[in-house]
Amino acid sequence: MTANVDVARLRDQFRRMNEIRAFELEAIEAAKDGRVLGAIHPSIGQEAVAVGIVGNLRRDDRLLSTHRGHGHTLAKGAEPRAMMCELFGRVGGNCGGKGGSMHIADFGVGMLGANGVVSANITIASGAAHAIKLLGDDRIVCCLFGDGAINRGPFLEGLNWAKVFALPVLFVCEDNDWAATTRTRAMTAGEGAKARAESLGIAAERVDGNDVGAVDELAREAIARVRGGEGPFLIHAVTFRHTGHTSADPGAYRPAEEVARRIAEEDPIARARAHLELAGVAAADLDADVAQVARAMAEDAAFASAQPYPDADGAFDDVQDVGSPRVMAF
Amino acid sequence: MTANVDVARLRDQFRRMNEIRAFELEAIEAAKDGRVLGAIHPSIGQEAVAVGIVGNLRRDDRLLSTHRGHGHTLAKGAEPRAMMCELFGRVGGNCGGKGGSMHIADFGVGMLGANGVVSANITIASGAAHAIKLLGDDRIVCCLFGDGAINRGPFLEGLNWAKVFALPVLFVCEDNDWAATTRTRAMTAGEGAKARAESLGIAAERVDGNDVGAVDELAREAIARVRGGEGPFLIHAVTFRHTGHTSADPGAYRPAEEVARRIAEEDPIARARAHLELAGVAAADLDADVAQVARAMAEDAAFASAQPYPDADGAFDDVQDVGSPRVMAF
Amino acid sequence: MTTYIEAGKRAVAEAMEADPTVWCLGEDLGRGGVFGQYKGLVERFGPGRVSDAPISEAAIMGVACGAAMTGTRPVVEMRFSDFALCAVDELVNQAAKARFMFGGQSKVPITVREPIGMWRSSAAQHSQSLEAWYTHIPGLVVVCPATPADNYSLLLAAIRCDDPVVYMEHKNLWPLEGEVPQEAEADPLGKARVMVAGSDVTIVSWSACVHEAAKAAEELAREGIGAEVIDLRTLWPWDKEAVLASVAKTGRCLVAHEAVAVAGFGAEIAATVAEHAVLKSPIARLGSPRAPIAYAPTMENVLRVTADKIAERVRTMTGVKAVA
Amino acid sequence: MTTYIEAGKRAVAEAMEADPTVWCLGEDLGRGGVFGQYKGLVERFGPGRVSDAPISEAAIMGVACGAAMTGTRPVVEMRFSDFALCAVDELVNQAAKARFMFGGQSKVPITVREPIGMWRSSAAQHSQSLEAWYTHIPGLVVVCPATPADNYSLLLAAIRCDDPVVYMEHKNLWPLEGEVPQEAEADPLGKARVMVAGSDVTIVSWSACVHEAAKAAEELAREGIGAEVIDLRTLWPWDKEAVLASVAKTGRCLVAHEAVAVAGFGAEIAATVAEHAVLKSPIARLGSPRAPIAYAPTMENVLRVTADKIAERVRTMTGVKAVA
Numbered sequence A, B: 001m002t003a004n005v006d007v008a009r010l011r012d013q014f015r016r017m018n019e020i021r022a023f024e025l026e027a028i029e030a031a032k033d034g035r036v037l038g039a040i041h042p043s044i045g046q047e048a049v050a051v052g053i054v055g056n057l058r059r060d061d062r063l064l065s066t067h068r069g070h071g072h073t074l075a076k077g078a079e080p081r082a083m084m085c086e087l088f089g090r091v092g093g094n095c096g097g098k099g100g101s102m103h104i105a106d107f108g109v110g111m112l113g114a115n116g117v118v119s120a121n122i123t124i125a126s127g128a129a130h131a132i133k134l135l136g137d138d139r140i141v142c143c144l145f146g147d148g149a150i151n152r153g154p155f156l157e158g159l160n161w162a163k164v165f166a167l168p169v170l171f172v173c174e175d176n177d178w179a180a181t182t183r184t185r186a187m188t189a190g191e192g193a194k195a196r197a198e199s200l201g202i203a204a205e206r207v208d209g210n211d212v213g214a215v216d217e218l219a220r221e222a223i224a225r226v227r228g229g230e231g232p233f234l235i236h237a238v239t240f241r242h243t244g245h246t247s248a249d250p251g252a253y254r255p256a257e258e259v260a261r262r263i264a265e266e267d268p269i270a271r272a273r274a275h276l277e278l279a280g281v282a283a284a285d286l287d288a289d290v291a292q293v294a295r296a297m298a299e300d301a302a303f304a305s306a307q308p309y310p311d312a313d314g315a316f317d318d319v320q321d322v323g324s325p326r327v328m329a330f
Numbered sequence C, D: 001m002t003t004y005i006e007a008g009k010r011a012v013a014e015a016m017e018a019d020p021t022v023w024c025l026g027e028d029l030g031r032g033g034v035f036g037q038y039k040g041l042v043e044r045f046g047p048g049r050v051s052d053a054p055i056s057e058a059a060i061m062g063v064a065c066g067a068a069m070t071g072t073r074p075v076v077e078m079r080f081s082d083f084a085l086c087a088v089d090e091l092v093n094q095a096a097k098a099r100f101m102f103g104g105q106s107k108v109p110i111t112v113r114e115p116i117g118m119w120r121s122s123a124a125q126h127s128q129s130l131e132a133w134y135t136h137i138p139g140l141v142v143v144c145p146a147t148p149a150d151n152y153s154l155l156l157a158a159i160r161c162d163d164p165v166v167y168m169e170h171k172n173l174w175p176l177e178g179e180v181p182q183e184a185e186a187d188p189l190g191k192a193r194v195m196v197a198g199s200d201v202t203i204v205s206w207s208a209c210v211h212e213a214a215k216a217a218e219e220l221a222r223e224g225i226g227a228e229v230i231d232l233r234t235l236w237p238w239d240k241e242a243v244l245a246s247v248a249k250t251g252r253c254l255v256a257h258e259a260v261a262v263a264g265f266g267a268e269i270a271a272t273v274a275e276h277a278v279l280k281s282p283i284a285r286l287g288s289p290r291a292p293i294a295y296a297p298t299m300e301n302v303l304r305v306t307a308d309k310i311a312e313r314v315r316t317m318t319g320v321k322a323v324a
């Protein structure tokens, strides 16, 4: 983190990271007791990427996310209450309960969808950016994906496309060292996202993804360049997931002591906190921040728990206009 | 070309390149008069790559090719007569008339298939190399593809796989500047095949693909490394196709004067000939070589023209053992 | 008179003229596309709206999906429907489901042009007709025009449609000539057309095979058998009412298509007719045997559903023997 | 007693034991696979033969195709059948057609394991049942086991088969228990099994839905309706003889499956039965409505083909009203 910390900004980022963590902790609880029915992929440990990158986007910029997308979605401005409803499959969810965690989207804040297919969001992001170019406005698109995603074809095809057409996309590889139960680098040739992007002539930078200030700074610069018409940019953010791959995964395949060490040394929230305390912010004030977001999140979860499930009949809506299952019933 | 030319070797390469060209010229004739029924993609102008690379493979090494694969197939040792029969869809074809030009294969000489889908041969090649590793012999696999193929996902996925598993594959990008009617570089980000391979940690070299001696030398070195267990290697061979994309394509989208100039300056056969003459080989002897292969090829074409079409009924063979259309007829 | 290929081009041009958010993307479009379906369009609308693409079917489809979700109407060119198999996740898991998964927050108005069918000696990777696949996928509309008039009015309708439409032109029909009135308009998707009227048997077909059915009907008429040929035009939604009405009249039904018979869309129609209609003879289907398409013409031809085969099957159904 | 998942693992282990050219490849196999289907195999056979893979479905399938053409027998793990949509060219244009295109110079003995089906709140991209697609593709064999015994004997048969086999296990069946005799062997592919005998109606089904059909048959038996449940087991080739023999006895036929009804494989069976059998009531089908699978349980459940729905349909067919 740079020497002259903007304390107010960091305090805000600290709050936002805690909001994400509180959301994930509530969601994990709810997954344990069965209120969340599908799989969820918590982003605990990766909050600095969500806040540092997405916090620099305009509300009308577009965001494409992954299966591990709660943090990105919150950072883009989606309401935690609606998101909790979506995870619980209840009325009031952002997608009306049709999508759940892996397909959450909030077009109102420019969040165009998590994705259940690894890497698939990359070409869609280039498409959203292509539309921006055709329609002639100055939005940008931000597309986040994991380190495992760079071994699928859409990574190459989507990045090549964005560069060839000089599109306004900020690609962000959230490199948390693991892809499900596999250490990603064991299945990845070469140095990874940054090197691959550069081989396509795309400007790319690596950053400590657990240092919210560093991510913030790089993101601001990169976004300015992308919005300025320089074409795509890739940020390779190195981070770590604290939990298992899903909330149901104990993560036994990872050396326990390595996990413990990395959490102790790299936790982005603890690091931000240390900086804030060093800058003179009272520990009690920070504790109050944490308690406040946790309380709010608990309220949202309680709210969601009290919502009804959607009408079964809704399953036939929003399939298609022509040849809808409402009309062509069997 | 290096100073101390091995004249006998170059003379042999000259003959082989002429054999390929004669084959293509016969095939183009036959396509014009309707004996070849499907599309063919002549490799005229690219013979140095076929001869220089494939000529260094062992007969039991494996080769995967593309839609523009006649030259590769001949260089691997397939009989032109059988290939002509295949192009004409006649009895005696390598694939019994089922495949035609775009699916020609000759497993007997290790040629595992042309491919009608751009880039699809790349992962198949990595698979053939994976089998070699599992079965534990010292063959290698050679996979050729065009400059257009590097923008499809299988290029990334297949190369990543080969590197991760340290497989014996020689990848060869035959960069002829064009993909159908499009100048490839207009649709390609970055520097192309070599740069992309290197970003995956794969050793790669660029070579003048119209200089058969240079290709030969690099191929020998690369093949030794691949066979020696160093993992995959990529050769980026720069060449030029003299004809249209298919035999039916007049190629009007290419500047005529650029085409004429590149043919005049870069034709690999003319260049080999100049070297041979400089080294003291009599022009008449070279003319005799050319005439001889042309005569042989004309005979093969005549032979193929006289063969019957295969039995219609053969359409139901070699589909599958279980649930074959012979048994499960409609 | 205009050709099937020109009629399609006219539809694209008029759609682009009327709506600045319509654009085309695909390989080689700047030089008119591989069959010339886009010839002249880049000169008229510029390379931004008639866009070349790298050989990246997955990107073409994925980009179109993303661009369709955000205010444009892409016309995707897949060159051969076989190559669309390189972009199935993008079409089936993404474009077809996005509107639903996101609870209606966005629609995905893309038209995916996928030329289908056998085309002399194009062999196994350039000849497939996989329309049945897309009819099985919720969210997709599937259109298979058989005439120039339809290739105009249905393509126009497809581009205007807010759903992802898989639009399958038959390569053998490109040069087919027919009338496309100057004042022609977009046709509603999902309506069949009675191509030949008849009272003894209903032949349901689509795409190029419709013309084989019509030829068969001509021959059968000479033999005194009245075959009604229904051109389905749109496979999803398909015009159940039109088919059942015809079958109610004729009491017999044959479904004929070029695709593999097993699990072809003919099965869906045959099953539906069998479920709902009272028949004088069992429902019948004709399609390709379950074999890849061979290169040599002899082996390729044996897979074709021809007028002769259709007529022969109808004769069996109606109990009439062919005149020797 | 053993579980469906363990039975599958036993088949893989025995196939690997017997034939050193059999190997497995897929993401996370080194830690036993995402459902634990490969647990312990890497310890037993080493990481060379139970190979991890990058997240590269296209490469996994393409590599398997190349390795199968050159002397090995790969078992491909696709994790969820939905992800196999990232590898369709490799399976359909390459593996399924290679033997044919090359005139029989090589076979492609791969077994592609594609877990299918709804699994509580997995939503639209992790729940599909696309077996119908693969039945439509020449060259492919399609297997859908419903019991532990079958998941042993059919998986063994699939691995030994020289053709590319799409092998679809149902995720909801993983914990299902059943007898798998120690002396069990590979079963021939293409043979159905009568799961419940009955004389009033034939219910044809496969995969998890078979168990719904059996439950329905139990309930119907209490009402005096004899439902014969046929578990198809293999969809291509499917056991036409067994189905037609049963229908000849019962005179009624309902096909029930979890997949979307429109253009589902039920259409093929229904059409074939209608073509060949004399029926007392029209052929009938049950499948999912043509809608993507929703996350919320209420909306997900409405798409399910349940024992209740099957029984209700049978009652309509047999003209019997349910007891109130």
Ligand SMILES: Cc1ncc(C[n+]2csc(CCOP(=O)(O)OP(=O)(O)O)c2C)c(N)n1
Pocket (backbone or CB within 6 Å): A041, A067, A068, A116, A117, A118, A119, A145, A146, A147, A148, A149, A150, A176, A178, A179, A180, A184, A245, D027, D055, D057, D079, D083, D086
């Ligand atoms: C195409 C595809 N293959 C496999 C999966 C299963 N899967 C879900 S998440 C995941 C790991 C992804 O790793 P990474 O991209 O690094 O993201 P992370 O989970 O670490 O955030 C896998 C293999 C999938 N969803 N899609």
Ligand SMILES: Cc1ncc(C[n+]2csc(CCOP(=O)(O)OP(=O)(O)O)c2C)c(N)n1
Pocket (backbone or CB within 6 Å): B041, B067, B068, B116, B117, B118, B119, B145, B146, B147, B148, B149, B150, B176, B178, B179, B180, B184, B245, C027, C055, C057, C079, C083, C086
């Ligand atoms: C997946 C796929 N997309 C498109 C095509 C159509 N096509 C055939 S050859 C070709 C150009 C290939 O260019 P390149 O790879 O450079 O090879 P070259 O023809 O120059 O030898 C195209 C686009 C195809 N066969 N497969």
Ligand SMILES: [Mg+2]
Pocket (backbone or CB within 6 Å): A146, A147, A148, A174, A175, A176, A177, A178, A179, A180, A184
């Ligand atoms: Mg990761």
Ligand SMILES: [Mg+2]
Pocket (backbone or CB within 6 Å): B146, B147, B148, B174, B175, B176, B177, B178, B179, B180, B184
């Ligand atoms: Mg090229």
